Amino acid sequence: MNRELKPLEKIKMLLSNYPKERHHLINFLHLIQDELGYLSEEAIELLSEHFSLSPAEIFGVATFYASFRITQPAEHEIQVCQGTACHVRGAEAILEEFSRQLDKHYGEQGWSSKVSLRKVNCLGCCAIGPVAVVDGQIESRMTLTKVREIVRRLYQKDNLEKIREQNDQE
Amino acid sequence: MTKNSLRRINSLIELQKLIEFWAGKPRPEKIISLSSASCGRASGALKISSALDKCLRELNLTDRFELKLTGCHGFCQLEPDLVIFPEGYFYPSLYPEQVPAIVEKTLLAGEFLHEFAFKDQQSGKVYSRVFELPLYQKQLRWLLDAHLDLDPLSLEDYFAHQGFSALRKVLTWDNQEKVIDLITASGLRGRGGAGFPTGLKWRLARNVESQEKYLVCNGDEGDPGAYMDRGLLESNPFSVVEGMIIGGYAIGARKGFIYIRQEYPLAIERMEAVLRSCRQVGLLGEKILGTEFSFDLEIIRGAGAFVSGEETALIASIEGRRAFPRQRPPFPVVRGLFGQPTVINNVETWANVPLIIRQGPEWYSQVGTTTSKGTKIFSLVGQVRFTGLVEVPLGISIGEVVQEIGGGAPAGRKIKAVQTGGPSGGCLPTSMFNLPLDYEALQAAGTIMGSGGMIVLDDSTCLVDLALYFLKFASGESCGKCAPCRLGTVQMVEILERITRGEAQLSDLDRLEKLGRVMQKGSLCGLGRTAANPVLSGLRYFREEFETHVVRKQCPALVCRKLITYAIDREKCRRCYLCLKNCPFGAIKKEADGWPYVDEELCQSCGLCLNICPKEFDAIFKKPRYSEGGEGRMVDYENNQGLNRK
Numbered sequence A: 001m002n003r004e005l006k007p008l009e010k011i012k013m014l015l016s017n018y019p020k021e022r023h024h025l026i027n028f029l030h031l032i033q034d035e036l037g038y039l040s041e042e043a044i045e046l047l048s049e050h051f052s053l054s055p056a057e058i059f060g061v062a063t064f065y066a067s068f069r070i071t072q073p074a075e076h077e078i079q080v081c082q083g084t085a086c087h088v089r090g091a092e093a094i095l096e097e098f099s100r101q102l103d104k105h106y107g108e109q110g111w112s113s114k115v116s117l118r119k120v121n122c123l124g125c126c127a128i129g130p131v132a133v134v135d136g137q138i139e140s141r142m143t144l145t146k147v148r149e150i151v152r153r154l155y156q157k158d159n160l161e162k163i164r165e166q167n168d169q170e
Numbered sequence B: 001m002t003k004n005s006l007r008r009i010n011s012l013i014e015l016q017k018l019i020e021f022w023a024g025k026p027r028p029e030k031i032i033s034l035s036s037a038s039c040g041r042a043s044g045a046l047k048i049s050s051a052l053d054k055c056l057r058e059l060n061l062t063d064r065f066e067l068k069l070t071g072c073h074g075f076c077q078l079e080p081d082l083v084i085f086p087e088g089y090f091y092p093s094l095y096p097e098q099v100p101a102i103v104e105k106t107l108l109a110g111e112f113l114h115e116f117a118f119k120d121q122q123s124g125k126v127y128s129r130v131f132e133l134p135l136y137q138k139q140l141r142w143l144l145d146a147h148l149d150l151d152p153l154s155l156e157d158y159f160a161h162q163g164f165s166a167l168r169k170v171l172t173w174d175n176q177e178k179v180i181d182l183i184t185a186s187g188l189r190g191r192g193g194a195g196f197p198t199g200l201k202w203r204l205a206r207n208v209e210s211q212e213k214y215l216v217c218n219g220d221e222g223d224p225g226a227y228m229d230r231g232l233l234e235s236n237p238f239s240v241v242e243g244m245i246i247g248g249y250a251i252g253a254r255k256g257f258i259y260i261r262q263e264y265p266l267a268i269e270r271m272e273a274v275l276r277s278c279r280q281v282g283l284l285g286e287k288i289l290g291t292e293f294s295f296d297l298e299i300i301r302g303a304g305a306f307v308s309g310e311e312t313a314l315i316a317s318i319e320g321r322r323a324f325p326r327q328r329p330p331f332p333v334v335r336g337l338f339g340q341p342t343v344i345n346n347v348e349t350w351a352n353v354p355l356i357i358r359q360g361p362e363w364y365s366q367v368g369t370t371t372s373k374g375t376k377i378f379s380l381v382g383q384v385r386f387t388g389l390v391e392v393p394l395g396i397s398i399g400e401v402v403q404e405i406g407g408g409a410p411a412g413r414k415i416k417a418v419q420t421g422g423p424s425g426g427c428l429p430t431s432m433f434n435l436p437l438d439y440e441a442l443q444a445a446g447t448i449m450g451s452g453g454m455i456v457l458d459d460s461t462c463l464v465d466l467a468l469y470f471l472k473f474a475s476g477e478s479c480g481k482c483a484p485c486r487l488g489t490v491q492m493v494e495i496l497e498r499i500t501r502g503e504a505q506l507s508d509l510d511r512l513e514k515l516g517r518v519m520q521k522g523s524l525c526g527l528g529r530t531a532a533n534p535v536l537s538g539l540r541y542f543r544e545e546f547e548t549h550v551v552r553k554q555c556p557a558l559v560c561r562k563l564i565t566y567a568i569d570r571e572k573c574r575r576c577y578l579c580l581k582n583c584p585f586g587a588i589k590k591e592a593d594g595w596p597y598v599d600e601e602l603c604q605s606c607g608l609c610l611n612i613c614p615k616e617f618d619a620i621f622k623k624p625r626y627s628e629g630g631e632g633r634m635v636d637y638e639n640n641q642g643l644n645r646k
């Protein structure tokens, strides 16, 4: 049944059984982000009513923490670990290569705006680093050549879908 | 062992019977234990598990052999791996295609398949059993051993490992002080970094008069490059819960919080499941096990801020605020969460509690040095042959951990230093490898025990670059509340960046030391007070390397990009031109005679050519950009200081 609810309505429903103590705020911000992919203004308004806090206060909390986003996420997300163990195995170059690949080779078609590239501090998989997370999937032992393969793979996947869509329409 | 078999346990006697029942239950003919914590899964453990499951079903073997998805086995670089008990056969780095052979030969015929075994490339030796593996030698795996054959989500299996017998024991004593005495006598100290005596912390909180008291489990694990707590939370979550219930009983708390960082979704998921099971059987909630003691736990997901691991910031974060630390005293044991007395301990500290209660403080304190007792888990990573989670007796020397457990440097490399304590710690050179792992000894040497990150560095790591890395991290994570930390870290980053570009002066090194001392003294919380450690310890042990950057404009490890460039070895080059075609900066050109060369003016030292040159050719190498004496740009910022100030 829940599946048919619009995300905001679902949040309203979740909030209605949720305690109002402030210490639930951060967990709830996570819940919203899991649901919407980011913390929208409307959602923050709802929270502000529920917890009796000003929206500015909630924004202040949300923006303090690196995990929360207040803008809509891109279609694909690539996170590159910049933890110490990954750093000493060349993680910085991996990040750079991702950015270069996205900008240089896929920038023109506007596709790269669909990919967000983020740094993270250690995913706890340090023994198999350098590590990246591509759309939720952990990729271990990254190399510059592997970066190219991954970007190409994402690009092709998107375009295949496009081609299929076009075929369907015809 | 289905979920429905969980029935409410109404008394301590019932609990005792359950533990006896599960511990005494005959084990299946063979247990196939598959490491499937996060790093196992990242390496494909779930594919192995479905292949195994399918194979066992098809051959109707599920009754004879039990497949267990356990937590982390510890040898993380060989994931996914299988251990087959009772023999302890070990199969590393598996592919699903290997599964049928393992079932047929090892499970059914009892044969070990040598072709799948772990082979030490250096010595050529083949290892068949898990406890023979080089990584496991010299370890003392009090906490970690259970990870080899414990189903992290199964309460029954935890019972079979004597789980909750410590809780049962303390609940039979009416005297809560006795619990605290026991923990004090064991000599257990906090495993989260600072090493505060746990028993004392509990006693302080117990002695404060208050209606409400709280417990917190610090699972923020902010040190980038360490994952001991993830290992424990994913592999044996019940032990942390048991430790916390015992702690709650001892200090008189009714409520506890488990703060787990957001980057560990599997740990959060497993902890949630475990708390549900505990509530279902009455190990959490009102009147635990029919006694008068009530206690419950709640999970708080962290949100990606290093400073929230600091205890006062952690409290603010749990209260739903920004994670700003505050001045101490009052310490959290007096005024903590919601203004009430609060005991905050690290995940590993909590996990040690049931063990100490079960085995007794004398047993526990036999191991260690005068001031540091028991074992400590480290995540041994970096430039070492064997990497993974290791648990060692305190007092063992750093050299033993690196050389014997870690197997020393990879072929052709040389170990240079070990970093412990992450952004709050420092590096120790090989000349200090005799130093025992002991809170005080490490502190005196300029680093800290830390939460357990141990990163081995070899000659391909530049200590200036590493110091810069940590300072960048600290300046990014500084909450900005106090000036010494907020401004000091930024200043240090600027100076270190100049050094890595070959634009610094020798006086900058002294400036770094001075700044570091101000930060140590003047910062509000541990983040700022320790942030300079990576630089100060670097200068203490590797000053020459810093000076080489400054004076000769060279990076001996060939890491600092502004100081190196690449070149092509004509003896090895086969003129495939892959590098030329792929250089993003067009810096690789063709000579008139057709040989490719690197145009150093254009080269940005990105390293792609080195990576792309086929392994069998290996024709590209790094070299210093400036010859001896250096032509690096020198900035006379002494006279320019006014401009730098904002």
Ligand SMILES: Cc1cc2nc3c(=O)[nH]c(=O)nc-3n(C[C@H](O)[C@H](O)[C@H](O)COP(=O)(O)O)c2cc1C
Residues within 6 Å of the ligand: B189, B190, B191, B192, B193, B194, B195, B196, B218, B219, B220, B221, B222, B223, B306, B307, B308, B309, B310, B311, B312, B344, B345, B346, B347, B349, B451, B525, B526, B527
């Ligand atoms: C900047 C900073 C970060 C910290 N991060 C952690 C952490 O991630 N995990 C942890 O257990 N302790 C961390 N600590 C230490 C805690 O403040 C606290 O001392 C510890 O959780 C107490 O538990 P213990 O006595 O069991 O070690 C951090 C301290 C500082 C100053």
Ligand code: FES
Residues within 6 Å of the ligand: A081, A082, A083, A084, A085, A086, A087, A121, A122, A123, A124, A125, A126, A127, A129, A130, A131, B224, B225, B226
């Ligand atoms: S440092 Fe990258 S996973 Fe830990």
